[in-house]
Amino acid sequence: MEYLKKNLEKGYPAESLKWALLNQGYMRPEVLAALEQATKEIAEKAPKLEEKPKIKYEIVDEEIPSNISLWGKIKSWFG
Secondary structure, eight states: OHHHHHHHHHTOOHHHHHHHHHHTTOOHHHHHHHHHHHHHHHHHHSOOOSSOOOOOOOOOOOOOOSSSOHHHHHHHHTO
16 A cells, blocks of 8 residues: 555556556455555545635637638738
């Protein structure tokens, strides 16, 4: 479990760590139980969010002229 916790904290994917242990001969139920416990312990250490993040957005009202032909739009891209 220490191997899992250490490498999860480093940012390694859980799936990669699971397969590494299975390929080394560890039993699947043991690996899954250890992975679940390691994930739970890491989650308990994580800071709790007190408030929800505020999402800011702005509506931009730009009029796009619809009377310009496709060829006119392409020519405008090149000067």
